[in-house]
Each structure stands twice: as structure tokens, then as C-alpha cells.
Amino acid sequence: MARSNKPAIVVGAGPAGLCAAIELKKAGASVILMDENSKPGGQLFKQIHKFFGSQEHKAGVRGFDIGRELLAESMELGMDVRLDTEVVGIQKGLQVWAVEKREKSYTIDAGALILATGATENALSFPGWTLPGVMTAGCAQTLINVHRVLPGKRVLMVGSGNVGVIVAYQLLQAGADVAAVIEAAPRLGGYGVHTAKVRRSGVPFHVSSxxxxxxxxxxxxxxxxxxxxxxxxxxxxxxxxxxVDTICIAVGLTPSIELASLAGCEMMYVPELGGTMPRHDEFLRSSVPGVYVVGDIAGVEEASTAMEEGRLAGIHAAFSLGCMDEATMKERTGETIRRLWALRQGMFGEKRHLAKKRVVEKEGGNLR
Known part of the structure; x- marks a missing residue:
């Protein structure tokens, strides 16, 4: 396969985007990594808890330390990272229109485009929801872990998924009093290891509430x-x-599909993975040739899964650009798919595994 002289553009410098860009750069591709924020790293730098699972999935390492490792690796590779840069348009032929620092705009013709745009927190409306003190759990997490600001003294957490219970515990660590965690479903949604820490702190849980x-x-x-x-x-x-003086809303995430829609990607609705998302195959290729979707845009899961999806798409994109031979691509993608399969095992991962399997099988692929 002839080597492309066009760069690979990765949009989103969170865990999925960083891993995709690193794989591309290691393969010798020209890479441009864009992010609308002033700092790269995405959600990892808000995650002070330790990851769990296997050693190859960074078990025992805190999220912000994983972020530092990925950033250090990208810097060592000489990555072209463009921060404060918004992608505002994607034209046919993978022409990307970007606005940098709100000062200049330009277009770049990409050889491959990897969208790692993440997900958006769901809102919940109720009388009084516009009062100061009502915020998403992600907002509270940013305040305490990034800006070192306590959002309130006494907090109600609405939602008992992983985000809700993790942020509830981090609020306790920061000095807040968590009045309760409430959950509309008849049972709690988060991993037991996270829920147990909050319970041991004396916080009451109210299900069917x-x-x-x-x-x-x-x-x-x-x-x-x-x-x-x-x-x-x-x-x-x-x-x-x-x-209470603070109400945190943690009622799920929805894939951020705006750029994928601009690119013309076909969509599908998968409630287990957050709702409407781009169709994609086992290599994260969308319905638009040359466009890949990785991380939460391809279905809301965990940060570990997002990183593996980024690696998988980065490896395959490197092959498509002529920067990797087919044998190496098959070996590397096989290893990565195995790790992804392992991450989706267990009581909480099974639904996501089956949902993802349905997605890729509709595209003629096979998750395993």
C-alpha cells in the first residue's frame, strides 16, 4: 500500500485520542492532535481514584498519573498538539476546518480522521434546577480535583452509577458532607468497590427514589x-x-456526535451505550471512509476501554495510511481486541459487551 502524504487528524486529546495519536506517531504517520481545551488529557486529570482490573489495564494507577504518562509519551514522540482549537466543519474528502485560539481558521486535508470527542453529561430538569448549587457530577469533580474548589458543604448526589458514587466519595475526601445518594432504579448502578467506600463513610443510599x-x-x-x-x-x-446547598446530577452520559454528524456518519441507537452513536465496525471505522470513532462517542464505557479503542483505531489508521504492513496490523489489532474483550467481562461489562457485539456484527465484524 502506498504511503499517504496527508496527515492523520485526531480530534480530542482525552484518553482515547491520545492513545490513537500515539499509535499513529509510533508507526511513523504524520499526526495532528486537536483539542478545544487549553490542556490535554480529558477526563483522566479529574480522576484521582485508582484504576482496577489487570496490570495491563493500569490497575492500581490513578487516572491523573495515567494521563501524565500518555502526555509524556506524546511529547517524546514530538506530537503536533494544537490546543484551544475547535473543529467546526468536516467536508467531503476529509477536509477539516479548524479555528485556533479564536483567532485564525484554516482547513487541512486529512488522510485519516479519528473522532475522540467523548460524551456529554445528561441533564435532569425539576422545579428549582436553575438555582445556583445545582450542577452535574462532572462539574463538581472538575471543581474539587482540578481547581481545588469545594462546590458546597452539604451535597445530595442524584444517581448511583460509577460517576455518582466516585464523585460522592471524592466530595467526602475534599471535606464536604454528602447528605445522601439517591437512585431512581430499584438497585444501585455503580461498581461495588466504589459504592462500599461511600457506605463505609456513613452516607445513606435511597433506591427507587x-x-x-x-x-x-x-x-x-x-x-x-x-x-x-x-x-x-x-x-x-x-x-x-x-x-443541602448543592445538588449533583449523575444520570448518565450521551455520546457527543456533532462532528460525526457533520462528517455524514450514519447513526444508530444503542441505549446500553448511551443512546445515539455512529455506526462502526470492529476497527472503529464509521460509515464514512477514513473516519474512525473512538471512546465515548462510539458508546459510553470506561476510560480503560476508551484507551484500547484509541489504540485499535490508531493501529488500523496507520495501516490505511501505508505506515504499517498488513501482518503487523493484524497482530497488533488482534492483541488489542483481546484486551477489549477482557475489559468487557463481568457483571457490569456484559451488557456493554453484548451491545458492542451487536454494533460491530451489523457492520460485518466480530468483536471477539
Missing amino acids: TILKAEGSQSVEVAVIAKVDERFNPIPGTETSLE
Whole structure:
């Protein structure tokens, strides 16, 4: 295969994008890594907890340390990293239109385009949700772990998935009092290891419960919660008022598909993976030739999975650009798919594994 003289462009310098760019650069490809933020690393630098699993998946290493390792590797490779750069258009032929530092715009013809645009936190509307003190869990996590600012003294966490219970524990570590964690479903959604730490701290969990409203004159002062029935309707007479100054919303994530839509990628709806997402095959190739989707845009999972997807797409894109021979590509992608399969095992990973398998099989691939 002839070597392309066009660069690979990776949009998003989070865990998936960094891993994709590193694989491309190591293969000898010309790489441009773009991110709209002023610092690379994405969600990793908000994650102070230790990863778990196997050693090859960075078990026992904190998220921000993994981020530092990836950044150091990308710098050693001489990566062309363009921060404060927004991709605002993708034309036919993989022409990428970018605006850098809100000062200049330009277009680049890409040989391959890897979209690692992540996901957006879901909102939850209720009376009083616009009061100061109501925020997403990710916002609270950014405040305490990046800016070292405590968002409030007494917090209600709405949602018991991994994000909710991890941020609840980090709020406790930062000195806040977590009044309760509530969950609309009849059982908790997060990993037991995370939930147990919050329980041991004395925080009550309320399942089959929802928030009815927030009250306060200038900011949040009270949160009113209630039990829900099997159809998630509030049960009259079960209302409870909690004195809190902060309400954190952790009710899931939705893939950020805007750029994929601009590129013309076909979409599909997979509720187990966050909702509407680009169709893709086992190598993360979208329906548009040359466009790959990796990380949460390709289905909301864990940071470890996002990194492996980035590596997988980076390896295959390097092959498509003529920077890697077919035998090496097959060997490397086989190893990466094996690690991905291992990550999706277990009680919490099985649903995602089966959902991802359905996605790639529709595209003629096979996850395993």
C-alpha cells in the first residue's frame, strides 16, 4: 500500500485520542492532535481514584498519573498538539476546518480522521434546577480535583452509577458532607468497590427514589426527594426534605456526535451505550471512509476501554495510511481486541459487551 502524504487528524486529546495519536506517531504517520481545551488529557486529570482490573489495564494507577504518562509519551514522540482549537466543519474528502485560539481558521486535508470527542453529561430538569448549587457530577469533580474548589458543604448526589458514587466519595475526601445518594432504579448502578467506600463513610443510599424539587431564595437550600413506583412515578406521601446547598446530577452520559454528524456518519441507537452513536465496525471505522470513532462517542464505557479503542483505531489508521504492513496490523489489532474483550467481562461489562457485539456484527465484524 502506498504511503499517504496527508496527515492523520485526531480530534480530542482525552484518553482515547491520545492513545490513537500515539499509535499513529509510533508507526511513523504524520499526526495532528486537536483539542478545544487549553490542556490535554480529558477526563483522566479529574480522576484521582485508582484504576482496577489487570496490570495491563493500569490497575492500581490513578487516572491523573495515567494521563501524565500518555502526555509524556506524546511529547517524546514530538506530537503536533494544537490546543484551544475547535473543529467546526468536516467536508467531503476529509477536509477539516479548524479555528485556533479564536483567532485564525484554516482547513487541512486529512488522510485519516479519528473522532475522540467523548460524551456529554445528561441533564435532569425539576422545579428549582436553575438555582445556583445545582450542577452535574462532572462539574463538581472538575471543581474539587482540578481547581481545588469545594462546590458546597452539604451535597445530595442524584444517581448511583460509577460517576455518582466516585464523585460522592471524592466530595467526602475534599471535606464536604454528602447528605445522601439517591437512585431512581430499584438497585444501585455503580461498581461495588466504589459504592462500599461511600457506605463505609456513613452516607445513606435511597433506591427507587427521585428528586422532586430544589428550594432556596438565592441558591439551593433544600432538596425534596420522594419514593417512586415501578413506573418511576413519585409516590404521594413519601416526600422527604434534605437541607443541602448543592445538588449533583449523575444520570448518565450521551455520546457527543456533532462532528460525526457533520462528517455524514450514519447513526444508530444503542441505549446500553448511551443512546445515539455512529455506526462502526470492529476497527472503529464509521460509515464514512477514513473516519474512525473512538471512546465515548462510539458508546459510553470506561476510560480503560476508551484507551484500547484509541489504540485499535490508531493501529488500523496507520495501516490505511501505508505506515504499517498488513501482518503487523493484524497482530497488533488482534492483541488489542483481546484486551477489549477482557475489559468487557463481568457483571457490569456484559451488557456493554453484548451491545458492542451487536454494533460491530451489523457492520460485518466480530468483536471477539
